[in-house]
Structures are given as structure tokens and as C-alpha cells.
Amino acid sequence: MIMVHQSPRSSAEYEKLMLKWGTSFTCIAPDSPGYGQSEPLRITSPDINDFGDGLIEFLDVLGVKEVGMYGFHSGGAIAMNAHVRNPGRFTALACGGYPIWTDAEMALYASGYLPSFKPTGYGEHLTWVWSRILEQSWFFPWFKTEESTRMRNAHDDIARVNAQVLELLDAGDNYQHGYRAVLSAPSDIPAAASKHNPVLIATYQGDPLLIHIDRLPALPAGWSTGSAENPAALEDLFGDFLKKYPGPSYESFNADTDRGFVSVETAHFNGVIQWSGDSNASKLTLHNVGESSELVKAEQALVIDLPGHGLSSDISDAATLADWADVIKSAITNLGAKNITCVEGDQLSALLALAIAKSVGADCVCAINAHIPKDGENWQSSQADLTPDRFGSHLNKAWQVVRATQFFWPWFEAKNSNVIAFDKSQIDPEYLALAHRALLRARSREKLTALLLSVDKAQLVADAPKITGWHIADWARKRDDIWRP
Numbered sequence: 001m002i003m004v005h006q007s008p009r010s011s012a013e014y015e016k017l018m019l020k021w022g023t024s025f026t027c028i029a030p031d032s033p034g035y036g037q038s039e040p041l042r043i044t045s046p047d048i049n050d051f052g053d054g055l056i057e058f059l060d061v062l063g064v065k066e067v068g069m070y071g072f073h074s075g076g077a078i079a080m081n082a083h084v085r086n087p088g089r090f091t092a093l094a095c096g097g098y099p100i101w102t103d104a105e106m107a108l109y110a111s112g113y114l115p116s117f118k119p120t121g122y123g124e125h126l127t128w129v130w131s132r133i134l135e136q137s138w139f140f141p142w143f144k145t146e147e148s149t150r151m152r153n154a155h156d157d158i159a160r161v162n163a164q165v166l167e168l169l170d171a172g173d174n175y176q177h178g179y180r181a182v183l184s185a186p187s188d189i190p191a192a193a194s195k196h197n198p199v200l201i202a203t204y205q206g207d208p209l210l211i212h213i214d215r216l217p218a219l220p221a222g223w224s225t226g227s228a229e230n231p232a233a234l235e236d237l238f239g240d241f242l243k244k245y246p247g248p249s250y251e252s253f254n255a256d257t258d259r260g261f262v263s264v265e266t267a268h269f270n271g272v273i274q275w276s277g278d279s280n281a282s283k284l285t286l287h288n289v290g291e292s293s294e295l296v297k298a299e300q301a302l303v304i305d306l307p308g309h310g311l312s313s314d315i316s317d318a319a320t321l322a323d324w325a326d327v328i329k330s331a332i333t334n335l336g337a338k339n340i341t342c343v344e345g346d347q348l349s350a351l352l353a354l355a356i357a358k359s360v361g362a363d364c365v366c367a368i369n370a371h372i373p374k375d376g377e378n379w380q381s382s383q384a385d386l387t388p389d390r391f392g393s394h395l396n397k398a399w400q401v402v403r404a405t406q407f408f409w410p411w412f413e414a415k416n417s418n419v420i421a422f423d424k425s426q427i428d429p430e431y432l433a434l435a436h437r438a439l440l441r442a443r444s445r446e447k448l449t450a451l452l453l454s455v456d457k458a459q460l461v462a463d464a465p466k467i468t469g470w471h472i473a474d475w476a477r478k479r480d481d482i483w484r485p
Helices: 010-020 048-062 075-086 103-112 125-135 158-183 209-215 231-243 321-335 349-360 391-407 429-441 445-454 459-461
Strands: 002-004 067-072 090-096 199-204 223-227 258-265 269-277 283-286 301-303 342-346 364-368 470-473
Touching: 002 010, 002 048, 002 075, 010 103, 010 209, 010 231, 048 158, 048 429, 048 470, 067 231, 075 158, 075 199, 090 231, 103 158, 125 158, 125 391, 125 470, 158 429, 199 209, 199 231, 209 258, 223 231, 269 321, 283 349, 321 349, 321 445, 342 349, 349 364, 349 445, 349 459, 391 429, 391 459
Parallel strands: 002 067, 067 090, 090 199, 199 223, 283 301, 283 342, 342 364, 364 470
Antiparallel strands: 258 269, 269 301
């Protein structure tokens, strides 16, 4: 079953539902173009047909010829477009609300629903994005704050708001495209006399699209509408419907050869590690603690997101340095990367690279800008508390961290004696936005930093007798006090 998410979210919104429906289906939830981790369509102003075609192209690349489908809100509209324009491709469609816009509604949404959203140098955009996502559950449309537009299911669930904010930050200005395609699209409901595989259009009480069900025209044979008391009941309604029209089974799917996820199970880790690059390369590259593989500039290398960073799963709080190394060794083994002879670590990750090199039998370690705190230095201030709060202040705090990091080392002591040369490209708002998102997703940043700062560096080197090469690549933008064992 293919699952099409709503805008401006990502496939992550379906994680719990995939686990629920996974007992009956192989659930595939892609990030739509321009959302999550997917690149945008190469079209200046894509319309609903372009997104529908993109979904079909995705299925073609996977090697999926026939499949059941679920979509919610704008995801349901894109799914409906693909279903109607490709008869027989989908065994059935469960559509979570379907918009039938009036002329007045289309004019209203065109007037202010989709402002441009680009990062600013000092992070002013973060105040807007937090309020925008928080209040979209208070008013619909979100920008029309009147008593008549109040939502029935208003909330201030911090975890829920934060997850959606991160997704909008991922999409950036591309968030407009999927929205606009649906908000400006005419109805794709076919004539009642036409023949199409079954569709159920339904939603829950309090959903803004509930009133649109009464706007639907006469539907083709086998199509129906419905409603449920709440979202959980709606999921059950759709699940029962889709079970009646299962798609065929597939033994395997086509996959990318230059990025993906690898499953790992150790005593302290049970999940996936995200990887990219060349799995046949001789070099493994690690991003700095608190960052992600997206910030790594490495050619002819295998690059991973460390546990608890980027899109990799979390590791146990009780994991030792050896346990961290074991997880990464297992990832390399399970991926079939047999040629690793050098491990490269950026800044603080140079210490982790040393432990991994020992674990995998590599004979070379490369430390990039290895700014390792000297024994006795107090780095407790480096652990800025980025716990999401009701007011979104963690977003601004993280922005200040990534910006100060470009000008001072250590960043939390912003004074003349700690000034470092900076690369102007890395204070570009788009670069800062990338580093900002990586920092917000670095759930294991604090525990890994503490672990690496507590390690006996001299002993770590002494315990790695097979390592014959220690190379330091200083990009000439940091101070000279990098760690040189």
C-alpha cells in the first residue's frame, strides 16, 4: 500500500499508522517532491497533475505495477488525481477528506495562505514558523483569526507542533508547491457513469474538510463516503476498507544504490543507520557531533548519520564508546562495505573515528579540524538545552548556536581570544538553516559529547596499535590549537 502525506508534512507523519497497518500491508510512505528528504520537482510552478505524475513515476521506479493507496487532505487530493488519471493502477483509494473549493475559498487561500518562507540571517523566520504551525490547529485558515474560523480540535501539543515545524523547515520555500497545487486544483472526481476502482472518501468530526463531503457530486459505482468520530476511528474505517481490495505481493523493490538505510541490532541499538555515498569506498566519513551527513563534503567515501543524529535511530543512554563503535561496525558489515581502510572524523568525532578504526581493523584515521578540548577544560556550557517548549524558544537558541559556531571556538565563549576565521558561505542563511535542522535532530548530541570528553585520549591512541597513519586536515578556518596526539 502506498501512503501519500499531506502538505507541508513528510512521510514521518505516517510512522505510527504504518506500524498499525503493517500487520496487513507492506506500507510504503514516500516523501512527496520538495518535502521531507525528497528533492522538489524540476518545474517552476507544478500543478496537481505534476504531483500525480510524480507519484506514478515513483511507483514505476520501485517496480510496483498495482497497489492500494491512502492519502490524507492534500495527500488525498494528489492520490485522487493519480487514481483517476491512471485507471487500474490502484486497487482502491482511501481518501481522508477531499476538497471541493468554492470560488470564494480559492480566492481567500490565494490571498495569504502561502507566503514565501526563506531562512533569514538572524533567524527571524523561526518565530513565524512556530506560530504558523501552532495556530493552524486554532483557526482555519490559519491566517484568518476570527471567532468564525475557530477550530474544534485546538491544541498546544508541543511534540506535535515541533514535529510539524521540523517538517516545514525541511521543505523550506518548497512547502508552497504541494499546497498551491491542491488549493488551486479543480475537482478530479470523475463522472458518475465512469468506471474506476473503489474509493472511500471520509474524515472525522471537527475536520475542516468534513463539510466538503456534502459538496461532492454523484460518485461512480463502487465509490462511497463516510465519517468517523475521531482520527483513530477513521484509521480503523479506512483499514477495514483497504483490506477488501489488497494489492498484489512483491518479493522485493528496486532501491537506490547511493543512499538508504541499513538495519542494525546490537546490545544497545535496535534500529536503522542512514547512509549515503559509495558503499564500496575505502573511507568511512563521520560528521561532527551535533551535525549530520548532509553537512559532510566527502567524495569517494561512505558517509553515515551517527546514532541519534539525522535520520538514524537512537542508541541506549548506557552505551559506551566501544558500543558506539560496535553499532557502526555492524552497519558497515550489514551494508556489505568490505573495503574500509580509513576512518575520517570531523572535529569531536575524530575520537570516535579512532575507536571505530580499531574496531573495524582500519589502518588510517583522518581528523578534520580536530578541535578536541584539552584535559581540564570545562565544556559544560556547550550543552545548550534544546528541549522543545511551548513558545518555540529552542528554535532560536539552536540558531544562535550554529551562527556563533562560525565565528568562535568554542562557540559558547564569544570573546576576542576565541575568534576564528570564517567562511562566508557558511553564514549564508541556507547553510545555517541546514546546520540548524541537523542540530535540532541531534538527539544524542549531549550524551555523545559527554562520552567523548570523558575518554582518556592518550589511552585511546595507545589501544589502537594497528593504526599507522594519523592525518590532520586543517581547512585553515579554525584556530591552531587542534588536537595532535
